[in-house]
Amino acid sequence: MATPPSPAPEPLGPGEPVLAVDVGGTDMKAALVDASGRLVEVLRRPTPLDGDRTGEAVVEAVARLADGFRDRHPDVTPAAAGLLVPGHVDDDAGVGVFAENLGWRDFPFRDRAEAALHLPVSFSHDVRGAGEAEHRLGAAAPYRDVVVMAIGTGIAGAVFIDGRLYTGGGMAGEMGHSRVADGPRCACGGIGCLEAVASAAAIARRYNARTGASLPGAREVLERAEAGDPDARAVWDSALDALALDLSHTVALLAPEAIVIGGGLAQAGPALFEPLRERLDGILTFHRRPALLPASIGENAGLIGAALRARDLLGAPAVQAAS
Amino acid sequence: MATPPSPAPEPLGPGEPVLAVDVGGTDMKAALVDASGRLVEVLRRPTPLDGDRTGEAVVEAVARLADGFRDRHPDVTPAAAGLLVPGHVDDDAGVGVFAENLGWRDFPFRDRAEAALHLPVSFSHDVRGAGEAEHRLGAAAPYRDVVVMAIGTGIAGAVFIDGRLYTGGGMAGEMGHSRVADGPRCACGGIGCLEAVASAAAIARRYNARTGASLPGAREVLERAEAGDPDARAVWDSALDALALDLSHTVALLAPEAIVIGGGLAQAGPALFEPLRERLDGILTFHRRPALLPASIGENAGLIGAALRARDLLGAPAVQAAS
The missing domain is CATH 3.30.420.40 (ATPase, nucleotide binding domain)
Structure with a gap:
């Protein structure tokens, strides 16, 4: 097609x-x-x-x-x-x-x-x-020190340092496999990986496991959360907490000027970015606050x-x- | 003098x-x-x-x-x-x-x-x-992608990417102020910062607060832990857990070839490096394992x-x- x-x-x-x-x-x-x-x-x-x-x-x-x-x-x-x-x-x-x-x-x-x-x-x-598309032509273009994350089925990122892509031997940007919670077990074998808690796929999976529903994706979980479903709210909020915690680690270590987020979850727009910004701000103290921006290339x-x-x-x- | x-x-x-x-x-x-x-x-x-x-x-x-x-x-x-x-x-x-x-x-x-x-x-x-001394003349010299951490009164690091020091506008390497636990409160205002749990100063402070002792430093806490004091063991182990968790985040994001640790706590030698390596290995899955090395310049x-x-x-x- x-x-x-x-x-x-x-x-x-x-x-x-x-x-x-x-x-x-x-x-x-x-x-x-x-x-x-x-x-x-x-x-x-x-x-x-x-x-x-x-x-x-x-x-x-x-x-x-x-x-x-x-x-x-x-x-x-x-x-x-x-x-x-x-x-x-x-x-x-x-x-x-x-x-x-x-x-x-x-x-x-x-x-x-x-x-x-x-x-x-x-x-x-x-x-x-x-x-690289975001860094040369999109939301990340104004920045030399910037992390571009994709949050969809999985979670991973591209790290730009002093204007250049840093690959770490092909293994950099695997923040999806950072431990941010005591569970659940991740497909990689780890425990409480960010991806197992907060990817779009994990949000749907965790809601379905909790309620017996069979929602197809994170979008539907967010809709239920906004309609007042407490299970959906708990799953969505815990995903935001995990994302904010992970971003705070990225900020402490790298102090990027900006963090750009794309992938399916970024489609949630302000329902993602506003509470995420607030939670991140609540964790950080003296650190440099990164601009937190949606990817723009699509x-x-x-x-x-x-x-x-x-x-x-x-x-x-x-x-x-x-x- | x-x-x-x-x-x-x-x-x-x-x-x-x-x-x-x-x-x-x-x-x-x-x-x-x-x-x-x-x-x-x-x-x-x-x-x-x-x-x-x-x-x-x-x-x-x-x-x-x-x-x-x-x-x-x-x-x-x-x-x-x-x-x-x-x-x-x-x-x-x-x-x-x-x-x-x-x-x-x-x-x-x-x-x-x-x-x-x-x-x-x-x-x-x-x-x-x-x-920079470690990277040009010491334990970090063989590596292009390497983090050199100092663990003493505080915890901070120097990040080398593709052989060059990365400063992040002067704010990179502040992993001491990454949240790794639910407490205690850190001098920076944050909660559960690595530095508040696992710096040499924090190890002594936490042990003294827990027992009413007034040990001068982490060295004495380690000595008591090795002699079988369960409070000292709990404090020392929780510091190792926090350090390993933080290192695992550094590895997921940057995949450095090596992490070099200096500062007062590194004086503990194998009592620090061996269990730290083991804990880090227990958290990581597919990630690139960094060499975990003591600083050599002194x-x-x-x-x-x-x-x-x-x-x-x-x-x-x-x-x-x-x-």
């Missing part, structure tokens, strides 16, 4: 045409980007789960998507590709080290994708890619980040964050 | 002669460093506390110490000075923003010290200065860091961490 190009102004701007791919745990998205920076076509496909062949299957799917773009848009010839996947990703080595539920182990995504696409490929982590941030990274490979003058 | 130069090999190495000053909440230390890198003389004085004139009084004391060095060592003429103070320090602006119990507010230490000493002055935070790390920074001003080829 093809989705129409976003009606929002395309933030990429002119540059080389590129291919952008953002692989998630459930779906993968691909976009063909033309020389004006427009996402000519955006496709979404189920991520091909195939046990320990999943890495190969993903690369094959990317190649098929590229073939389709070429057939339908012969006038747009990508000069490079950007590929993002979740999990533990070693950007420098071009390797997908590990991803929960996705089967690969040390899979050389960059080399395999370059061979399949006959294009230079920039390979990174999905949250870091989306973070659901295609990963694709835009992948496109930026692909263009970087071509030596085009990249859009840089303000200094 | 003059203390003899450290019998340990001097790590600084050849360079310009400089003056190094490390101001603490109780004492200040000053050293004259000669061209061979030897600490020719190390002096310790009570920090002159004089209400909101404390900044001026510190600079006056530094000038007097420099005069004394000149009289006694006319053959060693410093070409620059390094000055470190505690609290919130804006390295770039050269300003001591605030320090608990030390009276100053936005005091222009660098400018005042340059005027008083007639020398160029490098100004920074005491823990960052000691961290009690003069601040002076050595101040001397390194002073030499940096002179454009001498600075000793750099391994890449």
Whole structure:
């Protein structure tokens, strides 16, 4: 199924045409980007789960998507590709080290994708890619020291220090797996991880477990909380407490100028940001208060980040964050 | 009172002669460093506390110490000075923003010290200065992504990212003021700050409050814990739990290659590092395990860091961490 190009102004701007791919745990998205920076076509496909062949299957799917773009848009010839996947990703080595539920182990995504696409490929982590889009073109652009968090099925972040993405060997930004409570057990094996308490998925799961309901997501839990359901209120409030506690640790250690939050939970808008700001302020004392901002690029941030990274490979003058 | 130069090999190495000053909440230390890198003389004085004139009084004391060095060592003429103070320090602006119990507010230490000493002055935070010594010459030298923590009266750290000190506008590394427990109240106004639970001073204070004893420090609490005192054991164990929890947050967010711990508490050696490593390992799951190492420069790390920074001003080829 093809989705129409976003009606929002395309933030990429002119540059080389590129291919952008953002692989998630459930779906993968691909976009063909033309020389004006427009996402000519955006496709979404189920991520091909195939046990320990999943890495190969993903690369094959990317190649098929590229073939389709070429057939339908012969006038747009990508000069490079950007590929993002979740999990533990070693950007420098071009390797997908590990991803929960996705089967690969040390899979050389960059080399395999370059061979399949006959294009230079920039390979990174999905949250870091989306973070780069926010940092170069979105809400994080005014800041040199800034953390961009994605709160959806999971929780992770991209850390920018002195204007540059910091990857920590591919392992930085895993604040979703910081212990913030005595429970519940997290899929990673840890206890009380932020992600197990406060991700959009965890909020729905915890409410359903508590009440026997089967709400599909955090949005519905928030609606019930706002309608006066005490269980929903307790779950939502405890998620806010956990998020604020984690943010306070980030502030104490890094003192970022801003923390930008995207992902599904950020759709809650002021119902998330206002109480979160208040709780964070209640924990901090002398610390530097970060601006707490919603991400601004929207659901295609990963694709835009992948496109930026692909263009970087071509030596085009990249859009840089303000200094 | 003059203390003899450290019998340990001097790590600084050849360079310009400089003056190094490390101001603490109780004492200040000053050293004259000669061209061979030897600490020719190390002096310790009570920090002159004089209400909101404390900044001026510190600079006056530094000038007097420099005069004394000149009289006694006319053959060693410093070409620059390094000055470190505690609290919130804006390295770039050269300003001591605030320090608990030390009276100053936005005091222009660098400018005042340059005027008083007639020398160029490098100004920074005491823990960052000691961290730079560890990062260039000590236990942190093999690492590009490393956190150097000092655990003594307080708890703070120096964060090195991609081989460079990150200051966060002078506010990074304040993990001592991360909430890790429901109490006690911290001097900063926060609740359950790491520093209020696990600093050397807090360990003694908490044990004394619990038992009515009046032990002078954490060392004596550890001795009692090892001798089977259940109160001492409970206090020591809860400090280890708090430290491990905080380290786990640092690991999740930054994935440093190593965490180096200095300050008074690190004197406990294996009694600190072994259970801390075990607890940290018990919290982490897929995360990158940092090396957990004792600082190696010793009690003069601040002076050595101040001397390194002073030499940096002179454009001498600075000793750099391994890449």
